[in-house]
Amino acid sequence: MAALGSLRLTVGLLAAAAVLVVAGTLAQARQGLWSVQAEYFHAWVVHVRAGGLAVPVFPGGRTLGFLLLLNLGAAAARVRGRGDAGLLAVHLGVLLLLGGAVLSGLLRTEYRLRLNPGEPAARLEIPGQLELALADAADPRAPAVLVRPLAELLPGRELNAPGLPFAVRVLAFAPHARLVSRGPGREPDLASAPPGRGPGERHHPAVRLALEGAAGESRELVVSTTFGEPRTFVSCGRAWAIGFQPRGVSQSWALTLGAFEREWHEGTRIERASRARLRLRPGGAGEDREVVLAPNAPLRHAGLTFYLDGPDPAGRGVILQVVRDPAGWVPYAAGALLASGLGLTAFARLRRPAPRASTSVECPRRAGRTLGWILLGGVALGAWNLRPAAAPGGFDFAAWARLPVLERGREKPLDTVARSSLLLLQGRQGLRAPDGAPVLPAAWLLDVLHRPERAEQLPVFAVAHPELRGLLGLPLPEESRLALAAFRERLSDLEAAARRAADVPRAERSAFEEAVLRLRDGVRWHRGLAASATAPGDPGLLDELHVRGSAAAQNPAPGVARALLVMDEHAVLRFVPPGAAGGGWRSLGAAWRETLATGRVDPLAAAHVAIGRAWRHQDAAAFNAAVRSAAAAVQAADPVRERRVAFEARLNAAAPFDAAVVLCALAVVLAAVAWRHPGGAAAAAAYAAAILAFLLLTGGLTARMWLERRPPVTNLHSSALFVGWITVAISLGLERRRRDGLGAALAGVLGAGCLVIAHHLTLAGDTLEVMRAVLDANLWLATHVVAMSAGYAATLLAGALGIVTLLQNLVRRDRGPDESLHRPLVALTGLALGANVLGTFLGGVWADQAWGRFWGWDPKENGALLLVLWNALLLHARAAGLAGLRGCAVLAVGGNIVTAWSWFGVNLLGVGLHQYGGQGAAAWPLAGFTLLHGALLFTALRRPRRDAQGARDDGQAARSVPASAA
Secondary structure, eight states: OTTTTOHHHHHHHHHHHHHHHHHHHHHHHHHOHHHHIIIIISOSEEEEEETTEEEEEEEOHHHHHHHHHHHHHHHHHTOOSGGGHHHHHHHHHHHHHHHHHHHHHHHOEEEEEEEBBTBOEEEEEEEEEEEEEEEETTOTTSOOSEEEEGGGOOTTOEEOOTTOSEEEEEEEEESSEEEEOOSTTSOOEEEEOOOOOSTTOOOOOEEEEEEEETTSOEEEEEEEGGGSSOEEEEETTEEEEEEEEEEEEEEEEEEEEEEEEEEEOTTSSOEEEEEEEEEEEOSTTOOOEEEEEBTTBOEEETTEEEEEEEEOTTSSSEEEEEEEOTTTTHHHHHHHHHHHHHHHHHHHHHTSOOOOOTTOOOOOHHHHHHHHHHHHHHHHHHHHHTSOOOOGGGOOHHHHHTSEEEETTEEEEHHHHHHHHHHHHHSSSOOBOTTSOBOOHHHHHHHHHHOHHHHTTSEEEEOOOHHHHHHTTOOOOSOOEEEGGGSGGGHHHHHHHHHHHHTSOGGGOOHHHHHHHHHHHHHHHHHHHHHTTSBTTBTTHHHHHHHHGGGGGSSOOTTHHHHHHHHHHHOOOBOBOOBTTBOOOBOHHHHHHHHHHHOOOOHHHHHHHHHHHHHHTTOHHHHHHHHHHHHHHHHHHOHHHHHHHHHHHHHHHHOHHHHHHHHHHHHHHHHHHHHHSTTSSHHHHHHHHHHHHHHHHHHHHHHHHHHHTSOSOSSHHHHHHHHHHHHHHHHHHHHHHHOSSHHHHHHHHHHHHHHHHHHHHGGGSOSSOOOOGGGSSOHHHHHHHHHHHHHHHHHHHHHHHHHHHHHHHHHOTTTOSOGGGHHHHHHHHHHHHHHHHHHHHHHHHHHHHHHSOSOOOOHHHHHHHHHHHHHHHHHHHHHTTSOOHHHHHHHHHHHHHHHHHHHTGGGGGOOSTTGGGOOGGGHHHHHHHHHHHHHHHHHHHHSOOSOHHHHHHHHHHHHTSOTTOO
16 A cells, blocks of 8 residues: 555656646647547557557556556545645545546547527437438438448348338448449449548548349449438439438437527627527426527536537537536536645645745845835836827827727727737837838828828838748848838739638648738738728718718719728728617718718718828818817717726826836846845845836736726736736745845746737737637636636746756855755745646636536647646655755756646647637747756756755655655
């Protein structure tokens, strides 16, 4: 029992499980999810095919899970005493989770149900399983006369059914076949083929049948899924159809689709909500009832759970995912045990007194005063930065930029449109005219909207790829940003190249093809902005309509309605909000088409036309008057909208995250000064700079939450901001304890790093994007992403302490690393493990509510599991005496690599349900991050260890606690 419950065995099993998860996840990119699940995670042994042979190379998921189950059970049996209650609960929770996974895998059954409007359905399809079906071709709705599973299609077997006027005999069958032609007029031969392994490959069973009628007629027929449709033939004077269909199970109840409703975010094809209205006819004497199925709102009936999967691509109905899982309650019970165990363990740890760092420096009174003055000055500077900016040239750009529009389904100020568009086109918000003069984002957008001929002269398109410049007939100068006018004549070549690139699968596109598609999309966006306020081919059309006013409805010029329709179809901005009578946002083209129809001029549409005319004539007074008129119209229509949009514009101008980056960098510099000259005010100044950065991050995140009306994490950009906020907060706590500048330096490095990552994630456009139906308004998802982000932050901070430890081991030849770093490193790893376990569990609950399965081995789920395994590996290695200070530091630095791979790397694989988070541009930075950490680990492991005493102390401590104390 002692050997079976050994911590060393636990460490080995955790390491093997981490290797298996990495190998299996990488294999999913080329083999697909389902094949890898069967060959890696649900197998006893992983095999590699070599020369037609399956060579066993590694234990599979079932083997490792079974061994971990035995190891954890033996360890839990050895737990003694009230002080180990938390550890006991954790072990029991993990045991229940693993046992539940095994039980669920054995008992769980998944089906699909296709529903068409008005047609009762009671036959559940089993995904991935087929059967042979023979039916009357004259009545497709009639039940099949003959149905046989593939297992019964044995050569020589007779397939008979009551009332069938002819005999069916199997001549040959291949579960994976390719058809070989034998010439015209003859049925093809069957040739065995290897089963499909890639993501897009399928299995194609085929069977050769002999059909023998009572009158002596006989014929052969080959049936295969390769044909796509059932084979039809005539026998005994009737038409028949035979083919493969999904294997099904008939039920006593029936569901009928009444209607399938979908709602879209206004002006987009992004689904905001969907629902299926069904009528359930229960089996037995129950009464029919109406039910509504929606994302995250399943139906439970007769031991089955029904989930809305989406519209049926092959029909006009919907597809439901149906799950029967008698062990579905087990993960929830395991989660409750895990949560209670981790909570008890954390509480016990917090009650222990924490020793102060041996190198800490007490903050003198003079340094405390310095801290206070710096904080006060920072707050004053922030308040000064929020003042209204001066209007260059007399134009009130700030007031115009606060006007609301609808773009990509979200109400936002024109300032956000200008800034996000420049980021999308050129990767930065700054812009200079050809003469070198700076151009404000608002001024650039005004030119695009109202002076498109001038906007085409401004260099806003990033065209750096040499092949792309060659396609456009451009030289290779040092400046990589070009104006649209520079390659307008070659746009047809760009469109042709983009069409070819779009036909290439995303995972196989070259850098040139990606650059072509980005530039094509940028040009389309630029032209869509221009069409939002200027009629293509007739820049003065709206001015003419504005001058005529309501008289424009009388005898409009030929082609006016058509020009306005073209504007409406190509516009990406909608300037006119819903009126008192309701309706949606309207583009200027739609608003003026309404004027032609009714004779009524919308005041906001008229104000925007006046703004454009004043801008074209560079009349500042008229421009400002028209902006005030537009603002008054917005205020009168919806004061709440006006305040919210104006607040977003002021938040853009304040740029709290940019200021936080500067303060983080300042904190690092001041911390370095404090290390060089201890005892002065530099440490307090570094602390103050980090506090100011934290306050800016807090304010920015709070503002984003208020604007989105959602939790802090909604996409990759917001996750980077939130991770940065947590790392700065924890680092400030560390600095408050140590007062030696280390916490301030960590806050600066990690905070600035996360903010830089967030900045590069803004290059795709607006970061306050609307949410899809399945991701919106779900408690489990919101708490899942917050908990996972907290786990990322704690793991990164532990890794940063590991880097400091390894660098000290390399630099301090006489003393070695600071042993006071060991305790916070381990504590942060424990915090990360708890957050990751909680986040993974909450993600499983969300997946269970949304898709009907708690765990599906999706690459993103695998990344979360890998992070849990790695942090658990570090803690168990320390408890087993296998890792001292340097060993834990090495594992913590490896945790940084695991975090980066889990956070961004799995999104690059292009498979699974989390492809919406993909960031192809992250591949090179991720590779550089991994190489830098790998180089540090390689260098550190080659140097002699300088923490031998610490390692012995850890080993002695490990031997003094129970073997299960991980």
